[in-house]
Amino acid sequence: MCSKLHAWGDSLKEAFEQCGMAMFGYMTELDSVEIEDVHEIEATGDDLEGLLYHFLDELLFLFSCEPNIICKKVEIVTFDVDGAEMKIKCKCYGEEFLIGKHPQGTEVKAITYSAMQIIDDADKHEVYVIIDI
Amino acid sequence: MVVRKYEDELQYLEKINSHCWRIKKGFQPNMNVEGVFYVNSTLEKLMLEELRNACRPGMAGGFLPGVKQIANVAALPGIVGRSVGLPDIHSGYGFAIGNMAAFDMDNPDSVVSPGGVGFDINCGVRLLRTNLFEKDVQPVKEQLAQSLFDHIPVGVGSKGIIPMNAKDLEEALEMGMDWSLREGYVWAEDKEHCEEYGRMLNADPSKVSMRAKKRGLPQLGTLGAGNHYAEIQVVDEIYDKWAASKMGIEEKGQVCVMIHSGSRGFGHQVATDALVQMEKAMKRDTIVTNDRQLACARIHSTEGQDYLKAMAAAANFAWVNRSSMTFLTRQAFAKQFNTSPDDLDMHVIYDVSHNIAKEEEHIVDGKPKRLLVHRKGSTRAFPPHHPLIPVDYQLTGQPVLIGGTMGTCSYVLTGTEKGMLETFGSTCHGAGRALSRAKSRRNIEYTDVLKKLESIGISIRVASPKLVMEEAPESYKNVTDVVDTCHAAGISKKAIKLRPIAVIKG
Numbered sequence: 001m002c003s004k005l006h007a008w009g010d011s012l013k014e015a016f017e018q019c020g021m022a023m024f025g026y027m028t029e030l031d032s033v034e035i036e037d038v039h040e041i042e043a044t045g046d047d048l049e050g051l052l053y054h055f056l057d058e059l060l061f062l063f064s065c066e067p068n069i070i071c072k073k074v075e076i077v078t079f080d081v082d083g084a085e086m087k088i089k090c091k092c093y094g095e096e097f098l099i100g101k102h103p104q105g106t107e108v109k110a111i112t113y114s115a116m117q118i119i120d121d122a123d124k125h126e127v128y129v130i131i132d133i
Numbered sequence: 134m135v136v137r138k139y140e141d142e143l144q145y146l147e148k149i150n151s152h153c154w155r156i157k158k159g160f161q162p163n164m165n166v167e168g169v170f171y172v173n174s175t176l177e178k179l180m181l182e183e184l185r186n187a188c189r190p191g192m193a194g195g196f197l198p199g200v201k202q203i204a205n206v207a208a209l210p211g212i213v214g215r216s217v218g219l220p221d222i223h224s225g226y227g228f229a230i231g232n233m234a235a236f237d238m239d240n241p242d243s244v245v246s247p248g249g250v251g252f253d254i255n256c257g258v259r260l261l262r263t264n265l266f267e268k269d270v271q272p273v274k275e276q277l278a279q280s281l282f283d284h285i286p287v288g289v290g291s292k293g294i295i296p297m298n299a300k301d302l303e304e305a306l307e308m309g310m311d312w313s314l315r316e317g318y319v320w321a322e323d324k325e326h327c328e329e330y331g332r333m334l335n336a337d338p339s340k341v342s343m344r345a346k347k348r349g350l351p352q353l354g355t356l357g358a359g360n361h362y363a364e365i366q367v368v369d370e371i372y373d374k375w376a377a378s379k380m381g382i383e384e385k386g387q388v389c390v391m392i393h394s395g396s397r398g399f400g401h402q403v404a405t406d407a408l409v410q411m412e413k414a415m416k417r418d419t420i421v422t423n424d425r426q427l428a429c430a431r432i433h434s435t436e437g438q439d440y441l442k443a444m445a446a447a448a449n450f451a452w453v454n455r456s457s458m459t460f461l462t463r464q465a466f467a468k469q470f471n472t473s474p475d476d477l478d479m480h481v482i483y484d485v486s487h488n489i490a491k492e493e494e495h496i497v498d499g500k501p502k503r504l505l506v507h508r509k510g511s512t513r514a515f516p517p518h519h520p521l522i523p524v525d526y527q528l529t530g531q532p533v534l535i536g537g538t539m540g541t542c543s544y545v546l547t548g549t550e551k552g553m554l555e556t557f558g559s560t561c562h563g564a565g566r567a568l569s570r571a572k573s574r575r576n577i578e579y580t581d582v583l584k585k586l587e588s589i590g591i592s593i594r595v596a597s598p599k600l601v602m603e604e605a606p607e608s609y610k611n612v613t614d615v616v617d618t619c620h621a622a623g624i625s626k627k628a629i630k631l632r633p634i635a636v637i638k639g
Contacts, residue, residue, distance in 0.1 A: 001359060001360070001566065001603065027289050027290070028289070028290075057405075061344065061347075061348070063290075064347075064348045064351075064352075064398050065347040065348055065350075065351065066347075066351075068290065068351075070290075097290040099288070099290055099291060102290070103597070104288035104289045104290060104291075104358075104596040104597045104639070105289055105597055105599075105600065106289065106358065106359070106597065106600055106603075107288070107289040107357065107358035107359060107639065108289075109252060109253070109359075109398065109401045110252055110401045110402075110404075110405055112226065113425075113426075114226065114426065132226075132252055132401070133359060
């Protein structure tokens with residue numbers, strides 16, 4: 001089964017950040033998450049779609065494996081989208097996912113390219129991503 | 134997608150009989166073979182409605198309707214026979230879920246496609262029997278459900294409790310159920326009653342990425358979430374007494390346990406990694422498909438072979454996973470009834486896979502051919518006397534386990550000769566999602582769903598109660614319709630119907 005994430009912001013960078021938050025919001029109630037740690041992730045891509053895909057995939061990986069971090073907030077510190085190889089560096093604020101403390105929501109199995117849309121106009125910065133749940 | 138008016142699209146579809154439709158070449162470009170789909174009158178309406186909706190102007194994005202996906206698969210190089218849609222068919226990534234497609238391994242153009250296997254590699258079902266009856270379990274049903282829920286890790290963020298390190302994982306990926314046997318988690322006879330005897334021999338853990346292994350290690354032995362479950366079920370009807378008795382099912386009321394689970398994040402990562410590799414390879418090998426999501430590679434290319442070896446490792450992961458949960462289930466029951474799993478006769482009836490690709494021999498145009506059969510949301514259903522099915526089932530045919538949706542019934546079928554000829558020994562896998570129109574009708578609260586289940590005597594333990602709406606039966610097709618259609622079409626035969634009395638979900 002799939003679900004569509006829709007995120008927006010005052011900039012494309014913010015839309016990406018919000019999309020990451022939307023994904024974490026699926027996995028648990030973000031209100032229950034405290035900020036204990038910060039982790040940095042990096043993602044690259046040949047185009048904006050690839051960049052968004054790998055960015056979300058890195059966040060998913062941060063959660064799925066040690067250190068199993070559920071993020072309350074993500075802050076993209078490098079958002080390099082000019083040039084052939086695009087790059088994101090992102091600080092992820094959250095804590096280790098603990099059953100009992102954090103309600104179990106939906107499991108995100110994978111990010112997909114299906115119907116992915118990235119809108120980066122003067123007044124509109126939105127992304128749509130379908131995730132496999 | 135070819136966008137014609139709905140009425141024009143219908144020209145390419147022909148109803149063959151009351152449970153089967155034909156998709157003619159030309160429905161989608163470059164079809165090498167025809168398509169076919171099995172539906173009864175109820176399911177037929179859903180299929181055609183999905184097509185009608187997609188033909189409306191302005192509809193774009195997301196998944197194509199099932200009939201179109203079947204046709205796109207028919208356009209893949211090397212496909213033989215027909216692109217088959219089973220009654221539970223619904224739109225998926227590239228291939229629809231409930232789609233079988235077989236490719237001639239002697240044709241150098243033939244391809245393998247991860248979309249034809251699914252992201253959850255070797256998602257499947259295992260059925261255990263017991264010698265308990267409903268009257269034995271009713272008084273302790275709540276405790277038993279709680280015990281299962283406490284023993285089996287479920288839901289998002291859950292971790293396996295069976296101790297494993299990286300080396301154990303490597304061995305488990307290579308050995309499948311042989312690893313579980315060595316470690317003492319399964320009985321030797323469990324392997325006999327499992328497809329591939331619980332181990333695909335061509336598995337090669339070195340073809341699996343570090344990332345997949347890292348995702349997989351903590352999840353080994355967990356149930357997962359979404360539509361995965363463990364259920365305590367009771368035999369509700371026996372349609373084929375003789376076949377049922379060969380499975381150790383003698384009477385109505387007999388208690389069984391059904392486990393529906395797959396390869397978790399591991400399988401997903403393997404599929405994702407392969408799709409990335411194959412998209413690059415397609416440019417190099419000039420493979421053209423109708424849909425970007427039908428990423429594939431020549432079977433005998435490096436990418437194709439690497440995927441099949443990694444897929445086999447993921448399949449082994451899933452068998453080890455179901456075996457670990459079998460172990461935990463046996464422990465939970467043994468503790469509850471203060472006896473041993475042996476004394477409870479908790480044998481594995483069978484274990485089937487419904488997301489996998491297999492090399493099999495089939496008769497095509499009167500000649501035996503080696504085919505790579507992709508079954509995505511489709512279960513193998515081999516007939517009596519087939520050499521690959523266990524001795525115990527040589528006369529009955531392979532047991533086929535069909536899990537229903539939450540709170541609805543499940544079925545055990547057997548494979549048939551007709552199925553072997555028409556669908557290369559494939560049948561449905563479950564209920565299949567209905568159209569999203571069902572979602573808009575769903576104004577029910579999750580508390581209502583839970584109350585309704587309790588009112589029909591089903592104990593439920595869910596890790597994320599608020600999400601049970603997504604698994605409510607209203608979102609799915611009717612599994613009885615699906616199974617009856619397969620039976621009417623003669624591609625598998627009903628043997629047993631089971632009804633749940635306890636459900637454990639993530």
